Amino acid sequence: MHLTAVLGGAPAWVYVLLVGLIVLGVRRLRTREVPVVVAVIPPIAFLAWSIVGAIALSHRAGPGVAASAWFGGALLGVLSAMVLPEARGIRLTGGRVRQPGSWLPLILYMAVFVARFACGAWAALIPEQAAIATATGVAVGAAMTARLVTSVFRWTPERHSGAAA
Template sequence: MSQLLQMIPTWVFFLFFTLLYLGYAQSKTREVSMARLTILPFAMVILSLYSVWTAFGSSLAFGAWIIGAGAALAVNSKLQHGRGVTRHTISGHVVVPGSWLPLGLMMSIFVTKFIVAFMIASHAMLANTPAFPVIASFCFGVFSGTFFARSLYIGHAARSQTGTLIAS
């Protein structure tokens, strides 16, 4: 086990703890701008697509990613991500209730990427099966699609309010 840990680049640990911090921060109710509400989900989508491209690079893998992201958007349209969201009328900022879901999604993307990279680097037999890139890419699509959908529906809830005054 210690040999495995020694083979992991230092930046991976930095990324892990950064994502852990960002996820923890989102577990608390916070006030954010509409732009900031979309930055992290957009970054997670880009990271997810980059993972599919660097690991597999096939149109089949990208197709699986698109199906996973589409499924996540469809399922999340039925959930009430915008519940408890309020908008500050003066600044336009949005007060978002805390949730542990972003942490779970960030860690899911990170762990999936780590497992995929490890299996490819170790030449695991499973990594050479035709289903491996499809399943992994689908997972990347579902996780990042859910992350993005949550942000999309929170933003929609905030924009649809007629103006909630929050004391500064």
């Protein structure tokens, strides 16, 4: 099967998701101050995406396989965040956070999209391998989710300079 057939066979929501991930990643290229609720959108979105994948996997291969794939991926995500941490966000007063500009979020978002897309195509093209393809996609999604959540927990409070009154 040609690449054009694979790309053309994907549902429209996949491309909407791709555009959304690109927008989220590009916004992280510059240092910016945002409300905490805006800063936690990517971790929440990736969590929802990974849970949907785990539910789909549990229907194909059982809840044990789904849980193993999800928690295994999450463990790898936490480890990757410890080995290759991104710059820490800084919690500001007034419920805001300063996120340092970086290419890493965009690169990671695109890597997860490509991996999940490839796993979906794999499952569609070779149905007898759909469970392992979906498990791989779930593990990748869980790894990204755990990495993003870990980065939120690494935010540091703003340090004020100057003498205390």
